[in-house]
Amino acid sequence: MKAALQAIRGMNDVLPEEAARWLAFERKVEDLFERWGYRNIRMPLVEHTALFRRAIGEATDIVEKEMYSWRDELNGEDLTLRPEGTASCVRAAIEHNLLYDGPKRLWYAGPMYRHERPQKGRYRQFHQYGAEALGYPGPDVDAELIILCARLWRELGLEGIRLELNTIGSPDERARYRADLIRHLEAHHAQLDADARRRLHTNPLRVLDSKNPAVQAVVAGAPDMMQYLGEASLVHFEGLQQLLAAAGVGYAVNPKLVRGLDYYNLTVFEWIADRLGAQGTVCGGGRYDGLFALIGGKPAPAIGFALGCERLIGLLADSGRAPAPRLPDAYIVHQGEGTLEPAFALSDALRAAGFAVVQHAGGGSFKSQMKKADASGARLALILGEDELRAAAVTVKPLRDGRPQWREPHATLAQRFPELIKAH
Numbered sequence: 001m002k003a004a005l006q007a008i009r010g011m012n013d014v015l016p017e018e019a020a021r022w023l024a025f026e027r028k029v030e031d032l033f034e035r036w037g038y039r040n041i042r043m044p045l046v047e048h049t050a051l052f053r054r055a056i057g058e059a060t061d062i063v064e065k066e067m068y069s070w071r072d073e074l075n076g077e078d079l080t081l082r083p084e085g086t087a088s089c090v091r092a093a094i095e096h097n098l099l100y101d102g103p104k105r106l107w108y109a110g111p112m113y114r115h116e117r118p119q120k121g122r123y124r125q126f127h128q129y130g131a132e133a134l135g136y137p138g139p140d141v142d143a144e145l146i147i148l149c150a151r152l153w154r155e156l157g158l159e160g161i162r163l164e165l166n167t168i169g170s171p172d173e174r175a176r177y178r179a180d181l182i183r184h185l186e187a188h189h190a191q192l193d194a195d196a197r198r199r200l201h202t203n204p205l206r207v208l209d210s211k212n213p214a215v216q217a218v219v220a221g222a223p224d225m226m227q228y229l230g231e232a233s234l235v236h237f238e239g240l241q242q243l244l245a246a247a248g249v250g251y252a253v254n255p256k257l258v259r260g261l262d263y264y265n266l267t268v269f270e271w272i273a274d275r276l277g278a279q280g281t282v283c284g285g286g287r288y289d290g291l292f293a294l295i296g297g298k299p300a301p302a303i304g305f306a307l308g309c310e311r312l313i314g315l316l317a318d319s320g321r322a323p324a325p326r327l328p329d330a331y332i333v334h335q336g337e338g339t340l341e342p343a344f345a346l347s348d349a350l351r352a353a354g355f356a357v358v359q360h361a362g363g364g365s366f367k368s369q370m371k372k373a374d375a376s377g378a379r380l381a382l383i384l385g386e387d388e389l390r391a392a393a394v395t396v397k398p399l400r401d402g403r404p405q406w407r408e409p410h411a412t413l414a415q416r417f418p419e420l421i422k423a424h
Ligand code: HAM
Pocket: 083, 084, 085, 086, 114, 116, 121, 122, 123, 124, 125, 126, 127, 128, 130, 131, 132, 260, 261, 281, 282, 283, 284, 285, 286, 287, 288, 303, 304, 305, 306, 307, 308, 309, 310, 311
């Protein structure tokens, strides 16, 4: 026998029991997006590598070491499996001139790929739902997106997800801050770890969220971004905070929150579930007013977020709020000459009326079929044998409450079925 092949590390199968949780989660998220006026967009999983290099930034972890990139030998193109959705979404908006008649609210979903070290809550293939509000300068739409998240956590029944908020100003303001931050970090070079030293000149803002206590001590004395903000940036941030307060959305301003992608300006935010430990960020986003121009489009302000499905569904499972999978209402048992075709007709009629029906397949004795019916979790077994066929009826056997079976004429079954399901 050949050795069995296995899935790639960090890329997981979702087996049926868990997939039922995914489906329920996906329905809720998608329903909420649609109710808020966001429209679905679907982008390819593969893009030109240049798109992500330019959008996410050369000096980010994602571009430096996490992308699945390759040269397509057939036509010599450099391609990448998308590590996130914002770059593709903006690329699509530019390519199809989506903003020609005004701003757009969009959502997307699907797998993203990052070559990270797999651990609980961190995978190489993971799934996001993203929302992007394109063409809106904010801060009203900044508040809208954050309030939408707060509403989603409530509708999912999730508690203990806190919001961290920050502003990273305009590119000019950030450049001045960056220069002063580098000066400060250089003055404390001896206390920095290898990671911080490496980032010092490539991406010094990322040193701010270092987890190393020695580096944190240096960061504590670093210049404060707020001091570098001009009037317009401050007004934007103030405006957002007022709207969040009015909507009753609690938050903490975290001046060290900078996010791992370079396209952001002004508003950045993360939703964190402390219960999840190190991989506790369930959702992150921010404003990216420069991205359209950066990838060759007409400038347009924009903001969005993406949430991590694995982390949120994990939270739902841990909190016991995972929905039970849908069990069949009926299991159709059929045996004897000429019973299979009417069994199909019966299943079809009940399914068309909206019921969940499993029809036995694969033959077998009456006893073994009844065992399967019981194991299926169905409320009722509907038995179709030669006797029933002659009588134009089915035998209805309640499977859950031990009540006796009876014979029900075909003529009344469909009509009585809803009450039978309720009663048993
Ligand atoms: P991000 O912070 O890189 O942002 O990812 C968003 C969320 O995806 C994270 O908060 C986390 O829940 C989940 N996530 C990220 N990496 C992994 C992983 N390796 N395994 C499991 N879950 C993960 C973005 O991707 C931006 N595109 C968000 C955005 C949209 N900003 C503006 N618009």
